[in-house]
Amino acid sequence: MTALSVVGPDLGAALSAYGLRGSEHALPTGPFDAAQWRQLLAAAEAARATGLLLTAAEDGAVALDEEQHRALVAAHVDRMAAVVALEDLLLSTLETLEQAGVEVRVLKGSATAHLDHAAPEHRVYGDIDLLVRSCDFDDAVTALLAAGNRRHYFPPRPGFERRFAKCATLLAPSRYEIDLHRTLVAGPAGLRIRLDDLWTDSETFTVAGRTLHALSPTGRLLSACYSAEIGDSTPPLWAQRDIVQLALDPRVNGREVRRVAARWGGEAIVAAAVAQAWRRLRIGDITALSAWALRYHPTHEQEAELAFYRRSGLSETARSLAAVRAIPRQRDRAYFLLALAFPSKEYLARTKHDGGLPRRVVRGLGELRRTARR
Amino acid sequence: MSWSGLLRATPDALVRRVGSVLVLRPLYGETVCLSGPAVALWEELAEAASQRDVVERLSGRYGTAPDEVAAALVPVVQDLLARGLLVAVPAHPTGGSPEVAGAALVSVATP
Numbered sequence: 001m002t003a004l005s006v007v008g009p010d011l012g013a014a015l016s017a018y019g020l021r022g023s024e025h026a027l028p029t030g031p032f033d034a035a036q037w038r039q040l041l042a043a044a045e046a047a048r049a050t051g052l053l054l055t056a057a058e059d060g061a062v063a064l065d066e067e068q069h070r071a072l073v074a075a076h077v078d079r080m081a082a083v084v085a086l087e088d089l090l091l092s093t094l095e096t097l098e099q100a101g102v103e104v105r106v107l108k109g110s111a112t113a114h115l116d117h118a119a120p121e122h123r124v125y126g127d128i129d130l131l132v133r134s135c136d137f138d139d140a141v142t143a144l145l146a147a148g149n150r151r152h153y154f155p156p157r158p159g160f161e162r163r164f165a166k167c168a169t170l171l172a173p174s175r176y177e178i179d180l181h182r183t184l185v186a187g188p189a190g191l192r193i194r195l196d197d198l199w200t201d202s203e204t205f206t207v208a209g210r211t212l213h214a215l216s217p218t219g220r221l222l223s224a225c226y227s228a229e230i231g232d233s234t235p236p237l238w239a240q241r242d243i244v245q246l247a248l249d250p251r252v253n254g255r256e257v258r259r260v261a262a263r264w265g266g267e268a269i270v271a272a273a274v275a276q277a278w279r280r281l282r283i284g285d286i287t288a289l290s291a292w293a294l295r296y297h298p299t300h301e302q303e304a305e306l307a308f309y310r311r312s313g314l315s316e317t318a319r320s321l322a323a324v325r326a327i328p329r330q331r332d333r334a335y336f337l338l339a340l341a342f343p344s345k346e347y348l349a350r351t352k353h354d355g356g357l358p359r360r361v362v363r364g365l366g367e368l369r370r371t372a373r374r
Numbered sequence: 375m376s377w378s379g380l381l382r383a384t385p386d387a388l389v390r391r392v393g394s395v396l397v398l399r400p401l402y403g404e405t406v407c408l409s410g411p412a413v414a415l416w417e418e419l420a421e422a423a424s425q426r427d428v429v430e431r432l433s434g435r436y437g438t439a440p441d442e443v444a445a446a447l448v449p450v451v452q453d454l455l456a457r458g459l460l461v462a463v464p465a466h467p468t469g470g471s472p473e474v475a476g477a478a479l480v481s482v483a484t485p
Binding site: 051054058069073076077080081083084085087088091092119120121207208209 | 385386387388389390391392393394395397398399401402403405407
């Protein structure tokens with residue numbers, strides 16, 4: 001018997017589904033020879049599921065020998081050391097923004113680790129994601145730059161990000177990334193989100209004695225769906241687990257999720273994200289939301305948009321150009337295109353290495369044309 | 375070897391548990407991992423406690439002589455105090471909840 005047949009073809013999904021109510025995935029029980037163990041540990045690391053594998057071992061669901069257990073603990077300690085460093089950065093970043101008078105919601109990793117998982121150790125993440133209001137966006141960036149962070153990318157024109165961008169990515173002195181969002185995703189779907197909906201409600205959690213604000217459970221589920229379905233070309237397993245956990249959470253009202261998704265023109269996105277998570281993590285339990293998602297038939301236009309987002313390697317420029325259609329006012333569309341076509345001197349000076357924005361716009365238009373032909 | 379006064383684990387620490395290992399980081403500090411009896415010490419100091427109380431409890435838990443436990447704890451306590459992971463707590467005269475005070479209130483004496 002080969003190692004592969006022992007541990008199964010979708011090991012990452014089986015690990016990510018561990019402990020989820022209703023999952024029909026079964027973990028290999030072991031014992032594992034050296035090759036099988038390497039494969040299992042690699043799958044756990046790739047799926048950011050080392051914490052779930054450790055819990056499975058502690059529950060007696062998988063049998064590890066002493067050396068394997070030690071290696072798993074060491075691997076997960078590495079992940080958790082990064083996570084506590086990120087939470088340290090999160091708290092100092094929040095302090096900076098609070099001093100600048102900017103209200104913040106914590107998105108994704110830290111928020112979902114503390115609020116949605118059985119133990120925060122189950123959620124591994126690699127950066128921090130914060131949401132601020134569009135009107136506070138420039139002040140927030142200024143405060144974070146003054147605090148010693150630096151920009152990863154530069155906006156083509158002053159004020160562009162606050163009106164059209166998904167986020168500004170800043171690099172902290174520790175080299176960790178801070179994604180400062182004003183909306184959840186790039187491109188047309190991000191521009192259709194009614195941003196005020198993200199601020200109507202919040203849920204708090206505590207990190208090192210500080211009270212932090214996250215989105216409401218409904219907001220977190222929508223955020224997870226958008227990130228999973230259109231943030232990456234392939235939905236990451238950890239985001240799919242977030243989706244299932246939240247969708248099964250009695251605090252989440254499936255009808256409300258659908259109502260808000262419809263307001264954002266995002267029903268197809270949410271349905272696809274829930275349906276894919278349900279299938280990949282093999283959830284047997286049917287909820288009203290999962291039943292709706294699994295039955296949902298997107299329109300041709302929705303299908304085209306999902307296909308556009310699923311294209312791997314799609315550049316941010318191509319996503320930005322596709323967003324033009326979602327900008328309602330003609331004046332804003334004109335500013336948007338003008339900013340891309342004639343970026344500021346500062347922007348051009350800082351993006352020389354990749355041919356600058358004009359070349360990226362040409363590349364982005366090429367990508368859009370290729371997508372349209374498919 | 376001894377420490378005087380009451381100590382407790384700082385509520386400002388970032389904490390994750392990985393099996394029998396604790397991953398700890400004081401705010402704006404450096405990450406440290408605790409294992410074995412150091413984890414037991416951290417757990418005992420979730421509430422403010424004196425050296426005598428902690429030594430007595432750990433001695434019972436590990437079946438080790440109190441002197442040996444005290445000798446093993448002092449360097450760990452010193453290290454955690456220096457990292458800001460333990461804080462000194464003044465004994466409250468009225469018996470109410472103690473307040474966190476500066477670490478200077480605690481001294482760790484070594485020969």
